[in-house]
Amino acid sequence: MEKQFNSLSKVNEFRLKLYPNNFTKVRNFYENILEFPVINEWDNGDHEKGIMFDTGTAILELLAPKLGYKEIQGADVSLEVQDLMGLWEYIKEKTDVVFEPRHNSWGDTSFRIRDPEGFKITFFKKDN
Numbered sequence: 001m002e003k004q005f006n007s008l009s010k011v012n013e014f015r016l017k018l019y020p021n022n023f024t025k026v027r028n029f030y031e032n033i034l035e036f037p038v039i040n041e042w043d044n045g046d047h048e049k050g051i052m053f054d055t056g057t058a059i060l061e062l063l064a065p066k067l068g069y070k071e072i073q074g075a076d077v078s079l080e081v082q083d084l085m086g087l088w089e090y091i092k093e094k095t096d097v098v099f100e101p102r103h104n105s106w107g108d109t110s111f112r113i114r115d116p117e118g119f120k121i122t123f124f125k126k127d128n
Contacts, residue, residue, distance in 0.1 A: 014058040016077060018119060019065040025116045027051055027062055033094050036060060055079060076112075076120035084109060084125035103127070 020026035030036050036053035043049040050063040081087055088101050088111055098112035098120060110124035 015052075015061050016058060017061045017063055018072070019063050019070075020117050021065065022116065023049065023062060023064050029095070029116050030060060030062070033091065071117070072119050076122065078110070078122040078124055080108075081123050081125060084111070084123060087123055 018026070030053050031038060031051075036055055039052045039054045039059070041049075041051040047064050047066050050061060053060040053062075085101065091113065092100075096114040098114060101109055101111045103109050104124075108124045108126045110122050112120055112122045114120055
């Protein structure tokens with residue numbers, strides 16, 4: 001018997017929250033390099049500021065760390081884009097590349113970068 005989707009757990013919005021050590025540097029990366037539009041921001045002091053970016057299908061939220069910085073471990077994010085090779089050409093000289101575009105056996109093509117604090121981001125496009 002096929003399992004039915006539980007409507008009680010259906011997500012209406014997905015937010016990824018990051019707590020960067022260097023808030024300004026990481027903000028600049030997502031705002032000016034990846035060019036994610038800002039949808040909301042606030043600044044009530046060093047430990048009470050944040051910014052929300054629209055990634056197209058989810059919200060990326062940067063928040064000033066309150067309890068001290070801890071490097072992200074055991075996590076990364078994958079984002080499907082329409083023009084993978086166009087994005088690659090635009091971004092390859094502007095960031096830390098983990099791996100260049102490659103075809104994957106599971107049916108997509110992808111490349112991976114790191115943000116200024118090492119968080120890995122894979123961009124991919126499904127193969128036709």
